[in-house]
Amino acid sequence: xxxxxxxxxxxxxxxxxxxxxxxxxxxxxxxxxxxxxxxxxxxxxxxxxxxxxxxxxxxxxxxxxxxxxxxxxxxxxxxxxxxxxxxxxxxxxxxxxxxxxxxxxxxxxxxxxxxxxxxxxxxxxxxxxxxxxxxxxxxxxxxxxxxxxxxxxxxxxxxxxxxxxxxxxxxxxxxxxxxxxxxxxxxxxxxxxxxxxxxxxxxxxxxxxxxxxxxxxxxxxxxxxxxxxxxxxxxxxxxxxxxxxx
Numbered sequence: 001x002x003x004x005x006x007x008x009x010x011x012x013x014x015x016x017x018x019x020x021x022x023x024x025x026x027x028x029x030x031x032x033x034x035x036x037x038x039x040x041x042x043x044x045x046x047x048x049x050x051x052x053x054x055x056x057x058x059x060x061x062x063x064x065x066x067x068x069x070x071x072x073x074x075x076x077x078x079x080x081x082x083x084x085x086x087x088x089x090x091x092x093x094x095x096x097x098x099x100x101x102x103x104x105x106x107x108x109x110x111x112x113x114x115x116x117x118x119x120x121x122x123x124x125x126x127x128x129x130x131x132x133x134x135x136x137x138x139x140x141x142x143x144x145x146x147x148x149x150x151x152x153x154x155x156x157x158x159x160x161x162x163x164x165x166x167x168x169x170x171x172x173x174x175x176x177x178x179x180x181x182x183x184x185x186x187x188x189x190x191x192x193x194x195x196x197x198x199x200x201x202x203x204x205x206x207x208x209x210x211x212x213x214x215x216x217x218x219x220x221x222x223x224x225x226x227x228x229x230x231x232x233x234x235x236x237x238x239x240x241x242x243x244x245x246x
Contacts, residue, residue: 016043017075017084018104028100028113031090033069048072048083055146056236058187058225062125065092068146071102087145093118103144112140130183130215142186149188149239150229162199164192169199172206182215187224191239194219220244 020041025031033054037047052072060066069088074081085105091098091114099114119136127134151162162169167177178200181193194216200206208216220240228237 013043013075013077014082014084017041017073018109020044021071021073021084021086022102022111025088025100025102025111026113028090029097031097031100036071044073044075045081046074048074051083052085056225056227058236059222060185060187060224061129061222062122063093064098064122066090066143067092089143091119101140101144105145110140110144112144126185131211132183134183134185139185142184142189146227147186147188148229148234149191149226150234162196164196169196170203172200172204175200175206179212182212182219187219188226190219191226 020043024036024039037049039047052070055068055070057065057067067090069090071086071088072083073086074083076082084107087103087105089101091100098118099112101110101112103110114136116136119139123134123136123139126132151164164181167174169178175197178193178196181189182197184190184193197206197208197212197216201208223238223240225236226239227234228239
């Protein structure tokens with residue numbers, strides 16, 4: 001009975017803290033990290049600025065900007081403090097916020113709030129340019145959490161077969177996956193698509209269509225910041241410098 005009461009209390013406290021932070025996220029137009037840190041909540045004791053904060057900002061297509069944050073909330077559980085961690089992506093056009101996605105790192109829960117008229121305009125433009133039929137669920141799913149661009153951290157990748165999500169670059173039958181990555185919303189996923197198709201073109205003589213070459217050149221020229229694996233650390237950086245543009 002005591003254990004059941006403790007678990008109920010734990011779930012209640014976490015639920016109340018979650019409800020409060022979602023209430024803040026719903027007003028996405030007013031998102032501001034400094035204001036959030038100062039905001040008084042009933043259940044949330046503090047926004048942990050030591051462990052979380054602003055990560056980086058990058059340009060997507062059509063002048064859409066994505067600003068990525070780690071938001072950690074501390075809340076009480078009996079005489080202890082517990083915390084929840086969220087990956088938060090804020091999307092803006094012309095310095096006006098049009099939406100927000102927050103991803104609960106431990107629970108895997110996703111919540112998103114948008115000006116859906118503006119988001120649909122962005123998706124329609126994306127589908128026209130990339131010749132895709134993607135929707136809002138694809139946008140949220142691909143950009144909900146931090147994806148890392150990299151291969152085998154801590155190893156010499158020249159000695160290992162290149163792969164992402166267990167899909168190997170040296171198998172020409174995987175080209176259908178790489179083409180889908182190329183036209184994704186997520187810049188890291190697009191870069192995996194670029195490098196996989198370039199690998200197949202060079203090593204397996206896979207012919208690339210004029211359209212695929214156009215998209216590859218667009219992704220390189222746009223050169224969005226990626227979260228890159230640098231061995232034992234990850235950091236935001238533009239991938240396509242002069243060496244990688246070839």
